[in-house]
Amino acid sequence: MNRVLVVDDHAVLRRGIQSIVRAWPGWEIAGEAGSGEEAVRLNSLLKPDIILMDISMPGIGGLEATKLICQQQPEAKILLLTLHDSIEWVRTAFQAGARGYLLKSDTEAELMRALETVAANRVYASPRLDSARIKSIVNDLGLVAPTGMLPSDGAA
């Protein structure tokens, strides 16, 4: 069973993510946090298998929280969920230690696909993003996905 920590400052969004994840076999919710600071604290406490985290939050935000979590636990699996569809944000997210980048405009099915991909130790980026540029970022940062997921099918 994969346990997810859901981090978003919007309660409605946390609720939506939880209802989608709970309906998926093999997945459960480890906990929820409304800020980056809380995410860092709950990650140590709850030890989730994967963290699904918003980038734009008051306080330290999702990128800083990602860096802090990855400093403490380099093997942490963090999937960022955001409105920002700029490729530069993806680079910054992967540099911070995230291993997945999902857009809030992506579908329910894509959310679960992203979680499955990152949980399997692979790198994921939304299919709405430019796959060639994602591949280039993944190569630049040396993020070689063990199972070689291809960017053309939505993951890098």
Next chain:
Amino acid sequence: MRILIADDHDVVRAGLKQLLLERKGWEVCGEASTGRQAVALAQDTKPDVVVMDIAMPELNGLEAARQIRKSLPKTEIVILTLHLSDQLAYEIIDAGIRGYVLKSDCNHDLVNAVEALGMHRPFFTAKVSEMMMEGLRGEKPRELHNEARGRLTGRQREIVQLLAEGKTSKEVAVALNISVKTAETHRANIMRRLELHSVSELVRYAVKNQIIEV
């Protein structure tokens, strides 16, 4: 109580649906991911309340709300949005919307808003009410408001959104079920009225006047 949910994000719709269905006697009668779909579903299902995001493709939530209020005056609308601005407050009041909740407000604020509007009572959270009072004291938003609303008709604002989203005249014609010639005439009238000379200027106008978001 029958509620229609309109938001272009699957996760938000899922969250809203779960939240609203927890209340006994409440039913989600439809889900829309664009403003245009929301108008069509509202006409089909005649909900008591529509929970509507503003930033949606094809037709934004404000224009969709104006159309729904016009054809279904008994249907109340709650705007649920990320944004807080006095400009938007004017637009909301002008559209006949009587509920405005921020996505950062608590879940119970939204439930309270739907409940109040179901009884045809207005509902604005404390944060929103405060912002509206501030906006009413200032003159600048009123000027912006006049600029945004006074120069175009509802139909023209719809066309501005579609063009600013990159649609061609043919695609506008299909979306609005009008002839290509009529779409082109609308386009020429809009450009003339706004004194714009290119699509990029039109996009800037649409962003500035919150017809689309980037």
